[in-house]
Amino acid sequence: MPAFSEEKLEEVQKIIARYPEGKQKSALIPLLHLAQDEFGGWLDVPVMDYVASLLQIEPIEVYEVATFYSMYNLKPVGKYVFEVCQTGPCMINGSDQIIDYIKARLDINVGETSADGMFTLKTVECLGACGYAPMMQLGKFYREHLTKEKVDAIIDECRKNAAVNN
């Protein structure tokens, strides 16, 4: 059974305290974000069950929500997830070419993870960076005005980061 650290549990209590008495279910979406960050970047069933127990709700209520929102990963992902926007404004600025380039560079298709477990490529719908297209989300931040050279630099940066952190 997964479990949050003391420190994380304090954060959980702080989140629950934002809502009226008895409405702790409102904390579900923030808690799933915490859990995904904490337990390997995706939501395994035991993780979802653990969140249900924290909020004293039924596990099915957690599954319902986890399967609805696109930011929750329901299967394992790589260490770095490239979420590339492909909606209209990005498309007219060349997002299709960026996606093709990433596929070729990492030798994976959309939705797949590279053999070394380092990168996952996802396509997403409009992330609100239309004026700075094409773009991708990488972790907490956006990478905008993408070019092939920038993609190369991002891949190198990730590899370097991973080497330092290991």
Added chain:
Amino acid sequence: MAVGSPTSCQITGTAKIKQAIYSNIADQDMGVKLLLKDAQVEGIRYYDAYRKQGGYTAAEKALKMAPEAIVEEVKKSGLRGRGGAGFPTGMKWSFIAKPEGVPRHLVCNADESEPGTFKDRYLMEFIPHLLIEGLIISSFALGSNATYIYIRGEYAWIPDILEQAIDEAKAHGFLGKNILGTGFDCEIYVQRGAGAYICGEETALIESLEGKRGNPRIKPPFPAVKGVWDRPTVVNNVETLAAVVPIINMGGEEYARIGVGRSTGTKLISACGNINKPGVYEIDMTISVEEFIYSDEYCGGIANGKKLKACIPGGSSVPILPANLLLKTAKGETRMMNYESLSDGGFQTGSMMGSGGFIVLDEDQCVVRHTLTLARFYRHESCGQCSPCREGTGWMEKILKNIEYGRGKSSDIDLLWDIQRKIEGNTICPLGDAAAWPVAAAIRHFRDEFEWHVANPVESQQRNYGLAHYADPLAVAV
């Protein structure tokens, strides 16, 4: 990332440089600026600089007024919801039920997800105190002691910025208990979503805030009567709530003098697509569309010297217009950047102001392909509650894909038209309409482009159909 870092994202350098890339306000001398007037001031993200520019004077003024008087000022201002629907804000506020002993809530809709729209992000990222001040005033007017900012989950770095602004406001007595000695208590909480366009619809947002799937509710009851946790709730867009600050500062009547007709005040436009200067602009709704696109103050013309083919002026769900109908109405009048003029001619020959997401397409862009990406977007974002939307969005995407990839039949175009008509108006929430309109408008104005794709399957994959005769841009003198 440290919250104090001026670069929240990817561009290194000073806050000023980054801001200049994100908004072209610096080179915009024209028009009235209310929301972004201090956007380029060093350190405006923080309390001290914001306060020095006259920040929080509106809050000080408002908290000495009666809550009803604030609602009255907002009514007088003519402010209309900036999220897309354009509903009068003061009227929305006056609908809030006040049953004895039941808490009321204000919820700020920061779920900005309409393709082409990135204005709220700019406000929150760079001038967070403007939103916080607007929220304090509005919470006081509505009697909300616990106010929530529901922000789209992907804007993952912005909650830190907002929370820092909230902490600063609290430290200076503008939030918390007994604000400025008035006896009014207010807390603002930031709630992240997790990736769902539908949560920008107010009842879906409320469901999501309650920790559920973002399935819109059947109205009535309206949120003003039964909103979050069954309590009376007002949901307003970020830009709408920020606009309350200048309204209180200058007075509703003065605010209403800016703009034209029922389009009062200023509007943020996020411009993108094939233009020279994409970014966020504040306009006072008295300029023409032509000026907005071609003037160096704003979009700076079409990129790479290309011709203007078409434009979606108010976020992906509003009708696309070919160049000639964009610049002039069917009556031959100059089309202006305001609510009335953009919708002049209805959906036959007009469009909508919507959220202010201004997407420009040049002559090289394929309308079929662009419409396909939007159809895919709506299929992806349909919550699945209502069958016309759940089934219809996927069906439209499939047909559009066939046409785009040279597998379409000419009967497909009529079928597409038929499907969109059967979605529109037959769903619980407006997502169905939002999915139907772009497809309808694309066929209405660019039918020969669809027909060309069907007739030239091989060629259509290699090159663009080009400028349709009716999409020839006017000779524009700049």
